[in-house]
Amino acid sequence: MTAKRTATAPTKKALRARVGDLRQVASVRRFILSDGPEAGIETLAFSTGGGLDFWVTAGRGMDIATLSWRGIQLAWQSPAGFRLPPATAGTGDRTFNRAFGGFLNTCGFDHVRQPAEGNPLHGSAPFTPARLNSYGEDWNTAEPLLYCEGELVVWAFGGGGHRLHRRIEAPIGGSTLRFVDTVEVIGPDPAPIMALYHFNLGYPLHQEGTEISLDGDPLVGPLPRHEQATAQPTLRAASPGRSVCRVEGGGSIIAFHWSSDTLPWLQLWRDLRPRCGVLSIEPCSIARSEDGRNTSTPCIEPGRPVRFEIEVILADAVSHPYPGNIR
Template sequence: MTGVNAEHMDPHADVGEVVAGVAFDNATRSDALAHMGSMQQAAYVRPITYREGRAHGLDAIEVKNGPLRFVSMADKALDVSEFEYRGENLTFLSKPGLNGRNQFDTHGQEALRSIMGGLFFTCGFENICGPYSTPEGSRYPAGDYPMHGRVRTTPAEHVRADARWEGGDYVLEVSGEMREAELFGENLVLRRAIRTTYGEPSIIVDDEVSNESFRDEPLMWMYHCNFGWPLLAEGAEVVIPSRVATPRDETTAADTTAWNEIGAPEANKPESVYIHELAADESGRSFAAVVNRGLGLGVVIDFSVEDFPHFMEWKSMASGDYVVGLEPSNSKVYGRGWHEERGDLPMIAAQSSQRKTLAFTVVEGRDAIDALIARRDAMLA
């Protein structure tokens, strides 16, 4: 299978699939059952608990849908840590390694000792990016907000893991809810469902945040998506339909390497961060991807620009910290204080909800990568 056609990466679209040469649809579901004693031979959803190191006690759910395998961390917002395709790792794991939910996660800069990367971790909801404290006299509630917020360290409740037939599709799904709340403060609930289908090279993340308090609340919402070796290697490419790429700071502006080019690791090379203005198709959808022609693989993130009007690229080519982060967001990388000063801090009304969806799709083979490049070029035409 060569992946989903790049022109049809809408997470709500129906995609016909071929697995190991056998087509499974409503009429031929029995073919799968005829070839296997148990569907867990090829696809499963399994609760697991880690037993050592910083991850000791971390509850998670391992999902395999045939060629695709991922792990959703029940103790950390159901964020996806591991993400593999045909046995190849596609994500970044930082030097501290796999981490459970540690209390120091939410103490300012200490987040750097626990942020582990993974396919994505959820940033927000009252802050993204650097730590921030509300100044005296602010019209917003006083508080101290850690790097990338608190929701990423919030354990899930009402967790559900399921694998079932829906007609000819064998569907695997993980769901649950996370509550970011404080006495006399916010009461935000994230209800998340992550869904995939046997044989499809993609997962769909469907999130809804509800404000269950009785006042309007800030709602900064970003997905920090992290790609690493072997997908990220010399000669790989960042593929984004970017109309304008603005360096975040002078360090980034001084980086002589193009934002879309991936070179070899360099000792102590400073990170670069770019703010992109994305093009979109007629339906208002855009994407971002990392592709590696030598490996014959790429990962594409699909999303709506209405849901995510801001997009950042974090590029670290430093030895040992070799990663590219792609970050669809409803707010900018400059953080909460910047938005407060401008008067455009994203908010969610009391007793209301907001929903956002994005999809991660693996593309495989030269033709699929070429189609993705053509998709970008068509958006920029």
């Protein structure tokens, strides 16, 4: 009988001896999209070396465009591509719908949801180009990781605005993606800070039989392959402190962990009509009224930061518990 061999992950020191460049193992690479309506959008390609690969589009608010797990794309892709919408948002405007797509679209911070009171659909922040401050691979920490940091500003003279500082981390060799966002009001007057994280999942994560749970309680599913109409958004209160929404389908699991101190709600939305196929998981800071608008929200003093934290964990759908408390 042949002895069973067990594989162990090489140490950082051992890896340096085995490869010419550690980017062979895990990397962040910067490039510019150059085709069609996506042309000119600054992008970072993350590859953790653990099966998780994704693009951060600094030119579109440092959102996540593609996201694949073990070589399979799980993020919903729209026919519009990763374009920038016209910068002409105004009263009743639905410009968001012209560029909506990819794994994450960050919504806010002056408004989310349906157009109201002169605010466009999902606010002024979506797809705003960000300034990239830093990015790279950090092997010299207790947890080696890939990272990037950047900042975007939405502002108009006389109307104030908001500043977002975003840090994205992904442990090297891992299956985890982390966001830490800090948002503050800029300008002379207090103003609300609203946030909705529009995570968009597609086939094969969404397919017949996909199930969604919140904090261990079933919410939706098993889902059908198609539906004849767009589903109305539904809203659920998150558990105090920290909440977990888990989606399982097509042999994969994706779990969203977030701090419910500042994101106390989960909104679900889907369009499973043929040739659409998008399933959206949306942690958010504010409740939704029956007419689809926001409930009231307090104003925040200028310069007082509000912090939003989200962790995304990928796994194969297996019967035993997966590391990282995904279940």
